[in-house]
Amino acid sequence: MKFPLSDSCGLGPALRVIGGRWKSVLIWELHEGPVRFGELRRRAPGISEKVLMQQLRELEADGVVSRHVVREKPLWVEYELTPAGQKLNDAVHTLALWGQEHAPSHARTG
Amino acid sequence: MKFPLSDSCGLGPALRVIGGRWKSVLIWELHEGPVRFGELRRRAPGISEKVLMQQLRELEADGVVSRHVVREKPLWVEYELTPAGQKLNDAVHTLALWGQEHAPSHARTG
Structure with a gap:
């Protein structure tokens, strides 16, 4: 699905x-608050650990998600929508x- | 760009x-009111008449646009967003x- 003409209007980049x-x-799974990596994987049936890690890394690089390492024994990692990520979820949810x-x-x- | 998993949530169909x-x-060009075919073509530089006709026919079939034939001399045709089309524009615009x-x-x- 190509949206080249919409680059200037932002739709192409958002998509x-x-x-x-x-x-x-x-x-969507993150829109109600932070979720641990393992739980995210359970909520996206069919996604491999490798793909989940890569998708989260991309979302983090795009400023949509933030990653927090919790220094407990054992150490665990949780992900959270940034304010921009929350706005994106609202827009996507409306659509x-x-x-x-x-x-x-x-x-x-x- | 594939959104298969989002079919159940409506995002895939909307896209x-x-x-x-x-x-x-x-x-977007129709969101402020009815526009004639010729004017629509001017506002979408690069689109051919044939492609414009086909895109409008698809949008009409999808319930997003309605087509009105105005019986004047010469006869002309204008297009308008349906209420569903206006809602779609709002959602797309937010994104x-x-x-x-x-x-x-x-x-x-x-």
Whole structure:
């Protein structure tokens, strides 16, 4: 799905940040607060540890997610939406609600 | 850009409705009121008449746009966002604003 013309208006860049199979799911799973890596993996059935790590690293680099290492025994890591990430989730959620309510049947199957 | 997992949440279907190079631009150009076919073409530099007609037909079939034939001499046709189309534009616009404000530089070039 190409959105080149929309680069100047920001839609293309926004969709590249959430593009791919998992990012919109991970952003949604984080929208209610910090979640540990293991729990995130349970909430995204089918994602491998390697892919989850890579997707989170990309979201972190894009300023959508922040990573916190908690120095307990054993040490664990949790992820959280940044303020920008929360805004992105709100925008994506609004579009997803539109899709649920209005998208025609032919658009509902990938 | 694939969003299969998001089909159940509506994001995938919504993005399929606005997918492609032109639809988000046409929806934006219609968001302030009805626009004639010829004017729409002027506002989407680079689009051919044939492609514009096809994109509008798809948007009409998807319930996003309505088409009105005005019986004057000469007869002309204008397009308008439906209420669902207006909601879609609002959701897409919010995402585009996020992209303008927050998307990292690497996501800004297609």
